[in-house]
Amino acid sequence: MPLEWLNKEQVAKLISLDMVQYTFGSTLTRLHGGINAQTGLQSHIDIPAIIGTKGKNHHFHKQLNDYVPPLNNPTLFRRDQNLCLYCGQVFEPKQLSRDHITPVSQGGKDVWENVVTACKRCNNHKADRTPLQSNMKLLAIPFAPNYAEYIYLQGKHIITDQMQFLMNYFPQKSPFRKCFV
Numbered sequence: 221m222p223l224e225w226l227n228k229e230q231v232a233k234l235i236s237l238d239m240v241q242y243t244f245g246s247t248l249t250r251l252h253g254g255i256n257a258q259t260g261l262q263s264h265i266d267i268p269a270i271i272g273t274k275g276k277n278h279h280f281h282k283q284l285n286d287y288v289p290p291l292n293n294p295t296l297f298r299r300d301q302n303l304c305l306y307c308g309q310v311f312e313p314k315q316l317s318r319d320h321i322t323p324v325s326q327g328g329k330d331v332w333e334n335v336v337t338a339c340k341r342c343n344n345h346k347a348d349r350t351p352l353q354s355n356m357k358l359l360a361i362p363f364a365p366n367y368a369e370y371i372y373l374q375g376k377h378i379i380t381d382q383m384q385f386l387m388n389y390f391p392q393k394s395p396f397r398k399c400f401v
């Protein structure tokens with residue numbers, strides 16, 4: 221199962237502590253250490269794209285199935301690919317906002333399924349109304365990312381090997397499958 225993103229120092233530490241069960245994918249970088257006094261050779265650790273760590277958690281699969289990622293704007297905007305889901309244009313994150321489809325004032329909840337990315341102009345125009353009341357059409361149906369999709373949304377420089385691994389855990393109809401073909 222995908223768990224989290226680690227930086228290269230964290231991976232090097234896990235390797236040196238012998239906590240890595242297997243590695244997968246290409247080598248991202250090589251970290252160099254000190255020179256061995258006897259051999260005169262410099263030590264190094266290769267940092268792989270994916271590592272599997274030792275240890276088991278039997279309840280983990282069930283936990284991940286029920287997992288609802290925390291809702292925050294940066295991840296929401298990435299879910300919707302910086303697209304305003306009303307006018308369909310792409311914006312810089314600072315020009316975007318979180319729109320509640322059913323407004324909070326009308327009982328709408330602050331959950332993944334009731335929020336979309338909207339440009340400030342569309343959000344102001346919609347105001348405290350539903351899409352129907354404001355005659356504004358939603359361009360996509362909002363959804364809660366599963367655990368693997370959430371990890372994907374948090375990634376910064378995702379390489380092919382990592383994406384292929386993550387995609388194994390995406391739902392069949394995940395829109396993120398299309399982002400990477």
Ligand SMILES: [Zn+2]
Binds near residue numbers: 305309340341
């Ligand atoms: Zn808009």
